[in-house]
Amino acid sequence: MTTAKILLVDDKEANLVALEAALRPLEQELVAARSGEEALRCLLHDDFAVILLDVQMPGMDGFETAAQIKERERSREIPIIFLTAISREMHNQLRGYEVGAVDYIAKPFDPWVLRSKVAVFVDLYDKTHRLEAQATRLAQSNAELEQFAEIVSHDLRNPLVSVVGYLQMLVDDHDDxxxxxxxxxxxxxxxxxxxxxxxxxxxxxxxxxxxVGQLRATDTGQAVDRAVSNLHAEIERAGATVKTGALPTVRADSSQLTRLFQNVIGNSVKYRHSDRPLEVAVDAERDGDHWRFAVTDHGPGVAPEEAGAMFDRFYRGASATGRPGTGLGLAICKKVVEGHGGRIWAEPADGGGTVVRFTLPADVSKAQN
Ligand SMILES: Nc1ncnc2c1ncn2[C@@H]1O[C@H](COP(=O)(O)OP(=O)(O)OP(=O)(O)O)[C@@H](O)[C@H]1O
Ligand SMILES: [Mg+2]
Known part of the structure; x- marks a missing residue:
């Protein structure tokens, strides 16, 4: 646990001494201020876990000091405990504060009660700091990972282009x-x-x-059309048809949505029975505050124990034998759907085959157009 600073504000030296004695066992850094003005000065450059504030002080009293503390961006969130002889009038004044922002302890205070209250705030401060540090570390390592992936992909692609180029030259230029x-x-x-x-x-x-940050009102019908057009060659070769029902507008990243449909429809086309014509159906229905999409085929289907695993990275199922692929298609879909606040899963289709279902939030109003 890191040491937190606690600000003690009281104009009477004897009271400060009593506060210090009560709080010393917490082993935190205690900072004393003898007036509201001095407290505000301390808050300019230091961060505190909690402020103990005497209400009756000459000049700027406790309430005025608190008002200024809450006005400043830097100190607004610091919890305050007023130390006061509690009266009806005091009750009313305390009510003016947001719950949790302030608390009070009646004078003369019980050192044990005071210590326990302060300990709660110190603990909260410590946890908040740890969480913040963790969030920063996570964001940093995510950014580094993404950068790493971009660099690796780029640097792997360049030599590959020359490998393909030279091999192609060998075939093209040497017919002997x-x-x-x-x-x-x-x-x-x-x-x-x-x-x-x-x-x-x-x-x-x-x-x-x-x-996140690129979500716009997106017509899912158009996303399916783009996916089908990207898959044109495969669909043609398979003699497949893709039938779409009425599809809604959702809040989404349109290129990610296209990729999602392309991977799922592409699977239906790839994992099909070669001896029957293939029809893929894309439908959507409203389910509370989400739209639920379904991409249905009548291919070989997936075994129940495969239905969860197929969304794992690099998973290739029984139907994949002899068919090209990396096993990343549905893992990408899962990331895309979850990134949009939805869920994705697979089920056996009625009469054989696979239905891949996913949900996307229906509320378009928050979209940034
Ligand atoms: N419509 C489907 N019918 C039958 N099996 C499927 C279907 N969709 C996916 N699968 C099974 O799930 C596995 C994982 O699919 P996924 O799309 O993630 O990878 P892939 O198609 O093997 O490779 P990639 O999409 O990366 O080229 C597939 O290997 C296949 O066994
Ligand atoms: Mg695939």
Whole structure:
């Protein structure tokens, strides 16, 4: 525990001595001020856990001093304990303060009661400081991690581009290569391509939580259209159709929303039965203060024990065998949905297949347009 400062304000020396004696066992730093003015000066440059303030003082009295303390940004949050002979009039004056901002102790005070009250505030001060320090450390390490991901992705991508470039030149410029060599080169190109995707997905994953501050009223129908257009080649190849119901406007980061639909619809297309036509349905219904979305397919479905794990990073299920992917798609979706204040999960679809459901807050009014 760090040592906190406690400010004792009383014009009478004997009272200060009594306060110091009562509080010494707390082993905190006690600072004495002999007037309201002196107290205000102390508060200019130091931070205190709590202020003990005598009400009856010549010149600026305790209430006036408190009013000035509460007016200043720097000292506004410091709790005050008034030391006073309590009267009806005093009661009324104390009522003017917000609950928790002030407390009082009747004079003559019981040292044990005084010490316990002050100890509570010292404890609160200590916890608040620890939390603040923790929040700062967290924000710092998050920022560092994101920066790290960006640098790593960038620096991995550059050499990969030259690997692909040289391999491509080998294939394009040398038609006299033995068949085996051409096949090896093709395999190397495929590996380079999946490494490129992994780098993109890792970067996508690192960035996916950064939605706050960019939330705007976003038409989810348009986000689905963009996702479908990005998946055009795969959808065409699969001979799949994507059917959308009436979709709402939500408060969201529009590119993250597109990515979310793209990953989920992309999975339905990738993990399909090859012997039947595929239809993917995208619907939404209102559920209290959220919209609940559903992306339904009639593919091989997921086993109940897979339904939770598939949102984990790098998880690849039974259906993934022989199909390209990094297992980051749904982990990115989870980050995006949770970053928007929603939830995502999967269920078996009626008649076989998978439904991926997620919620997004319905209140568009807070959106920054
Ligand atoms: N619609 C679906 N039908 C059946 N299985 C699915 C479906 N969606 C996801 N899965 C299973 O969940 C796993 C995780 O999916 P996720 O999208 O996170 O990764 P991926 O598709 O394997 O790779 P990536 O999306 O990173 O290219 C998949 O490997 C697959 O086994
Ligand atoms: Mg996927």
């Amino acid at each position: 290569l033995p068949d085996e060599a051409t096949e090896f080169i093709q395999r190397a190109l495929q590996a380079a391509e999946s490494m490129g995707k992994l780098i993109d997905d890792l970067l996508g994953y690192a960035m996916a939580g950064r939605t």
